[in-house]
Amino acid sequence: MTDTVKPMNFLQQLIKADLDAGKHAKVVTRFPPEPNGYLHIGHAKSICLNFGLAEEFGGECNLRFDDTNPAKEEQQYIDAIKEDVTWLGYRWAGDVRYASSYFDTLYEWAIHLIQSGHAYVCDLSPDEAREYRGTLKHTGKNSPYRERSAEENQALFEKMKAGEFDEGACVLRAKIDMANGNINMRDPILYRIRKQLHHQTGDKWCIYPNYDFAHGQEDAIEGVTHSICTLEFADHRPLYNWLIEHLPVPSQPKQYEFGRLNLNYTVTSKRKLKQLVDEEHVDGWDDPRMPTIAGYRRRGYTPGALRKFCEMIGVSKSDGVVDVAMLEHAIRDDLDKNAPRAMCVLRPLKVILTNYPEDKTELLNAPGHPQRDDLPARTLPFGREIFIDEDDFREEANKKYKRLVIGKRVRLRSAYIIEADKAVKNEAGEIIAVEARIIENTVGNDPEDGIKAKGVIQWVAAHDHATFEVRLYDRLFNDPSPDSGDKNFLDFINPESLTVLPSCVGEKGLLNAASTAAYQFEREGYFCRDSHAETLVFNRTISLRDSWNGGN
Incomplete structure (x- = not known):
């Protein structure tokens, strides 16, 4: 053989x-x-x-x-x-x-x-x-x-x-x-x-x-x-x-x-799934947290990934429990190969590039997918003001922090290297913006002074972008066997199974995303456009790494 x-x-x-x-x-x-x-x-x-x-x-x-x-x-x-x-x-x-x-x-x-x-x-x-x-x-x-x-x-x-x-x-x-x-x-x-x-x-x-x-x-x-x-x-x-x-x-x-398929961290009893729906613990049978095929579809799982998962676990004559991480691996693997890339800022923080002309804008290029030439390249507008994620800036940080710090440099993905100069604060002392400078001639290159950027972060132009809601979905239950024995499975609903971020910003092209279209939001995870929302909403399909297993 x-x-x-x-x-x-x-x-x-x-x-x-x-x-x-x-x-x-x-x-x-x-x-x-x-x-x-x-x-x-x-x-x-x-x-x-x-x-x-x-x-x-x-x-x-x-x-x-x-x-x-x-x-x-x-x-x-x-x-x-x-x-x-x-x-x-x-x-x-x-x-x-x-x-x-x-x-x-x-x-x-x-x-x-x-x-x-x-x-x-x-x-x-x-x-x-x-x-x-x-x-x-x-x-x-x-x-x-x-x-x-x-x-x-x-x-x-x-x-x-x-x-x-x-x-x-x-x-x-x-x-x-x-x-x-x-x-x-x-x-x-x-x-x-x-x-x-x-x-x-x-x-x-x-x-x-x-x-x-x-x-x-x-x-x-x-x-x-x-x-x-x-x-x-x-x-x-x-x-x-x-x-x-x-x-x-x-x-x-x-x-x-x-042998039937049993997943940990999952309930598949129809009676209990119906109870979740009837008691409004979830938003219907196709809630993206539900282990229903309709829920998976709305969350952004792909049919190819589900078929691959079923092939991976095989067919046996005995029941057993499969680690849900295997399913999540199949989803990540499929989306990594097939989902086009885009940039999204979940929690926007404005950055003012003080040495970039106020009246200047330019268009930068970024690949549609790092390994696939068949997915079209993206055009990214760039200007004096941009948004980065608030988690990507610190006034001070240790050497392990690879993002933007005052006096340090970081590369904007597919764009310039910038160096942070000042945190702008309101009367309450909260950071509301960052002043920084671009390092000239660094689009795609490191500066000639030999000082390289410590990390790469995503960004979105403030003058030309899409605004939308993002729903961060996670596992519905926080116990590996929520309905075993005498347990009441409702006691193990994960309170962080859904986080709604109402004011995210992303590349302008996301306005044209088709229903259930999948993307990798760079450095954030895999997302798809929600098929039910009347406004522009993206559901997180899955994170880039397994956060339930030490990030491995």
């Missing part, structure tokens, strides 16, 4: 073996999200895996919404999920599919199970059902309604469908084995009564199939060959197989599981 050939993961090996053995003529996978929230980084791994495997082996991947719970599902989630998949660079086969499109068939198959003696209507209350179900240490016991005749069960099920029972009055259960060591096989629920409008089917149905009943049958209808799930569905596989064996399905899909 050469260094350029990566070993196959276990799913690639499995699919290749199936194709080599002639088990399938074409690979068909599926990505089956429930439209009850926005997709998060864990879903990104599943998207890349399912669509990526189909692409690799010349097959197809279906996008199917498992919309079996109308109480929690909304059209906005469907639209957001479709946008996420497309943004990541994938295309689903044919039309978007819905579990609800198969409700008629699933109902007929439920009747089939009833008539074959493998399903029954149960009147136990939820509390009674939990008691009868047993525990991991104690087997369950049969429902008193388990031995109803097929005729009675069918009549009751038809009444359920007709809306003659209240919600919670009864359910349809599979008749399997209440003593089974796998709790999922202890007569699981197949249908529940839900008297709610459905976003696709309206008021046609008041009973809805449980996910476990719908899942495998949808796969079979669509001809899915490899139904790839995260590891928590491993205990559900026996039920998946049992239903396939006991129903007249048109194909025989197989379920396989892989």
